[in-house]
Amino acid sequence: MQGYVARIFTSFIDVPDKISLAIFFSGCSIRCKGCHNKELWNVKSGSLMSEEEVLEKIKANPLVDYVAFMGGEPTDQMKFLIQLCKRIKKEFNLPVAMYTGREFEILPEDLINNLDLIICGPYKKELHVGGWPASSNQRIFRKRGEQWQC
């Protein structure tokens, strides 16, 4: 399977206290006012990549201890996202984080079963807090065992 990806790089800030591989999907249909990544709204701002090409980037970065999806809106390419999350778990046994403008309650089980950390909700400029997460309406869900905690 293939999907549109804008950039991939090693990050020290997207998952606190972890070295993560940040994978930016291109394309966002949510379009929050005040978004800082407007250049990624168009899906064609990224390039088509295969699952294998994305997984190669993980293989080439043995220091990463987390993979983090962001964008853009990762869930706009849901099938590609789920497939990558499943393969990351199976082939690398790494924890996976996702930043999404969508709410936790509407995310499919097939996706959340393969995630460990979810930062969710649309960015709201009027609720900007300048920290993590970026606006106070956004929620952070962590998987503890089989349970999610917010």
Ligand code: SF4
């Ligand atoms: S969901 Fe993220 S990328 Fe999309 S408009 Fe909101 S802040 Fe920007």
